[in-house]
Amino acid sequence: MTFLDNFFLFFSNYHHKRILNYLQKLNLRELIDVGAHKGEFLSYVIKINSIKKFYAFEPQASIFRILKRNFLNNKKVKLINMGLSEKPSKKIFYISKLSSASTMSKFNENSNYLKFKNILIGSKKNYVDKYPIKTSSINVFFKNIKFTNCLLKIDVEGFEYNVLEGGKSKIREVNYILIENQFGNLYENKSFNEIKNYLYKKNFRVLKKFTSPTLHYQDVIFKKLK
Numbered sequence: 136m137t138f139l140d141n142f143f144l145f146f147s148n149y150h151h152k153r154i155l156n157y158l159q160k161l162n163l164r165e166l167i168d169v170g171a172h173k174g175e176f177l178s179y180v181i182k183i184n185s186i187k188k189f190y191a192f193e194p195q196a197s198i199f200r201i202l203k204r205n206f207l208n209n210k211k212v213k214l215i216n217m218g219l220s221e222k223p224s225k226k227i228f229y230i231s232k233l234s235s236a237s238t239m240s241k242f243n244e245n246s247n248y249l250k251f252k253n254i255l256i257g258s259k260k261n262y263v264d265k266y267p268i269k270t271s272s273i274n275v276f277f278k279n280i281k282f283t284n285c286l287l288k289i290d291v292e293g294f295e296y297n298v299l300e301g302g303k304s305k306i307r308e309v310n311y312i313l314i315e316n317q318f319g320n321l322y323e324n325k326s327f328n329e330i331k332n333y334l335y336k337k338n339f340r341v342l343k344k345f346t347s348p349t350l351h352y353q354d355v356i357f358k359k360l361k
Contacts, residue, residue, distance in 0.1 A: 147347075151176055154179070155182065158180060163286050165186065165189075165283065166186050166188075166189045166286050167273075167287045168180075168189065171192060172193060172235050173198055174202050177191055180286075181212070189209075192215045193215075193216065195228070195230065215276075218268050218269070218271075218294075221297045222301060223271045225268065228267070229261065230262055230264040230265060231261075231262055232263050236252075236256075236292055238293055238294060239268075239294045240321075240322040242321065242322060243321055244261075246319060246321050249321045273302030275301075281308065282305070282308040286309075287306070287311070288314075289312070289315065290314075292321075296329060306337055311342070311357065311359070314354070314355055314357065316330075338359055339360070340358060342356045343356045
């Protein structure tokens with residue numbers, strides 16, 4: 136791991152502990168982790184005894200091998216090496232020098248924060264590699280699976296709205312959605328207000344916000360109203 140990987144991991148561990156303490160109160164039964172990376176978030180929520188099934192999606196081949204090694208022997212966890220989008224297809228995946236920042240989103244070349252971020256991670260470009268990946272959608276993948284008090288966690292670097300669009304019908308069965316709000320306008324045509332408005336129309340409301348110690352993003356929990 137690079138110095139920056141360790142730096143962000145240190146703060147994300149603290150951040151995830153705060154979220155874990157809150158989620159333990161919700162009596163969750165299932166978790167869908169979209170953008171599981173190496174399992175940083177999963178390693179905390181797997182401690183919640185009420186959750187009986189975990190679905191972890193990670194499209195990066197090299198990162199998925201690490202995720203698989205970390206959770207292969209846990210029978211409650213289903214590991215899926217693909218991305219989720221608005222429909223089953225193939226998408227170009229852009230690999231960042233900081234692997235947790237890899238994305239299917241198009242970069243906003245006018246973002247000053249993006250330029251600063253590249254300097255911070257020592258990268259001359261927005262990505263160091265790219266390749267096509269297979270995607271499914273929430274509606275298709277979970278077509279024959281019924282959710283019970285389910286948490287949908289989405290951390291996909293600006294591609295959150297696309298994931299939600301792919302779950303138009305199944306989201307009705309989801310009770311909670313934990314979604315990342317990236318600051319800094321890193322990606323083209325991405326607005327957290329658009330996501331918020333979309334979820335409000337689906338009868339969700341903001342339940343709790345967790346601001347990262349590094350102050351560059353928030354994790355926001357939405358709850359479906361009865």
